[in-house]
Amino acid sequence: MSIKIIEYNENWKSKWDNFVINSSNGTVFHLQKFFEYHRPGKFTFNHLIFLENNEIIAVLPGAIVNNGYESPIGASYGSIVTHDLKFDLALKIVDELLAYGKVNGFKEIILTSAPMVYETFPNQNLDFALLWRDFKYSLHYISSAIKLEPELDILQRFAPTTRRNVRKYLHDNDLRVEINDRLDEFYPILIENKARHNTKPTHSYEDLIKLRELLPEMQKLFMVYYKDEPIAGSLLFICNKNVSLCFYNMLRYDFQYLKPIQRVMYEVVKWSTENGFKYVDIGVSQDTKVANPMTPSLSLIEFKEKFDAKTIMRNTLRYIY
Numbered sequence: 001m002s003i004k005i006i007e008y009n010e011n012w013k014s015k016w017d018n019f020v021i022n023s024s025n026g027t028v029f030h031l032q033k034f035f036e037y038h039r040p041g042k043f044t045f046n047h048l049i050f051l052e053n054n055e056i057i058a059v060l061p062g063a064i065v066n067n068g069y070e071s072p073i074g075a076s077y078g079s080i081v082t083h084d085l086k087f088d089l090a091l092k093i094v095d096e097l098l099a100y101g102k103v104n105g106f107k108e109i110i111l112t113s114a115p116m117v118y119e120t121f122p123n124q125n126l127d128f129a130l131l132w133r134d135f136k137y138s139l140h141y142i143s144s145a146i147k148l149e150p151e152l153d154i155l156q157r158f159a160p161t162t163r164r165n166v167r168k169y170l171h172d173n174d175l176r177v178e179i180n181d182r183l184d185e186f187y188p189i190l191i192e193n194k195a196r197h198n199t200k201p202t203h204s205y206e207d208l209i210k211l212r213e214l215l216p217e218m219q220k221l222f223m224v225y226y227k228d229e230p231i232a233g234s235l236l237f238i239c240n241k242n243v244s245l246c247f248y249n250m251l252r253y254d255f256q257y258l259k260p261i262q263r264v265m266y267e268v269v270k271w272s273t274e275n276g277f278k279y280v281d282i283g284v285s286q287d288t289k290v291a292n293p294m295t296p297s298l299s300l301i302e303f304k305e306k307f308d309a310k311t312i313m314r315n316t317l318r319y320i321y
Contacts, residue, residue, distance in 0.1 A: 003057065003092050005100045008032075008047035016049065019056045024084045025119045027239040028218055029075035030061055037210040043074050048100070050080075050093055058082045058093050068108035069101060076245075077314075079113035084121035090129040098133060102321065109319040110138070115312040117145050117279045118243050130317050139316040142296050144309035145243070146280045148273045154266060159306035165259040166266045174227050175258060177267045182223055183208055185230040186250070193250040199288065201248070208235075220244070222267055224251075224260040232260035234268050244272045245281040265307050282309055 008016065013032045020026035028034055035045065043063055050058035059081045062071030072078025080093060101109050111130070116122055155163045169175045187205045194201050203211070212219055217238060224232035232251035239245050246268060251260050272280045285300040286293060301311075 003050055003052050003096045005096055006049050006051060008049055012049060015056060016059055019059055020081055023081050024121045026081040027077050027114050027118055029077045030081050033214050036214055037207055038074050069106050070110045072112060077114035079111040080126060084123055085125060087125040090125040094129045094133050107321055112316040115143060115314055117312055118240060120242060135317040135319045137315055138318040140294055141284045141286055141314040143284045143312050143314050144282045144304040145312045146269060146307055146309045148278055150273055154269050157308040162262050162306045165262050169263045176225050177264055178223050180221060180223055185223060186221060186233040189233060189250045189252055190248055222264050224264050226255055226258060231255040232264060234264045236268060242278045243281050244277045246283060
């Protein structure tokens with residue numbers, strides 16, 4: 001039987017999420033349960049399911065925006081989620097998507113996938129199939145990830161000054177890191193940090209609480225305390241079995257001299273290694289103050305490299321009809 005596309009409805013919720021969880025490249029941002037944190041009506045989703053013999057072979061979360069299709073909407077990563085697939089099937093999936101877009105009068109399709117480190121079985125068949133069918137790269141973001149190596153000493157991988165700072169504060173009884181649920185302590189620090197850069201957090205406090213209710217295992221909050229006062233924190237999103245993502249690394253700048261981010265990054269890497277993840281993603285490093293969205297933030301990239309982070313790219317592919 002041939003491949004066909006159907007539009008998602010609630011009857012497919014369990015099968016969709018099970019497919020994503022067991023896929024090669026799916027993340028928490030592709031789950032239907034994740035999308036439930038958005039208030040009703042915020043987005044008009046048009047998620048797509050690819051079927052062969054009435055079985056799911058791929059899913060695509062997204063929405064119709066300005067007569068085009070965009071994925072992700074309301075999430076960090078989108079694009080087509082599959083199992084480890086052969087090239088022939090990848091090409092058929094892409095062809096079916098393009099045919100669906102043509103029938104529905106789309107003017108374009110925009111897909112932003114998770115970086116390759118998120119894949120259980122690294123495989124670029126889908127990327128090549130998209131490029132072969134005339135998708136073009138329209139945007140690249142520079143991101144950084146730490147490859148976790150259980151057999152290596154974590155501190156030895158850090159830059160010398162960073163290593164010394166972590167060691168110093170590991171033995172400071174006034175400074176401690178704690179994994180807890182104190183979003184009420186973390187969120188004011190997050191607001192203060194973002195305000196320094198004239199921005200606002202991606203998530204409201206209510207959003208983070210709702211996500212914790214929907215996906216209790218998605219968040220790990222590492223709080224840094226100095227003499228019992230909250231001074232910094234890292235909010236980790238568990239994206240899939242391969243990658244933990246530092247979505248927010250924030251500090252109170254009055255306590256910057258204590259190097260709390262260096263201290264908490266050590267704990268994040270240690271915890272992620274001990275819990276079997278392959279990478280810690282520290283997020284994108286773009287200079288948001290300039291017009292070109294691809295402009296790298298050199299200072300931020302350099303800071304991340306002190307933890308032995310390497311560049312990975314978050315790519316956007318675009319097809320114009």
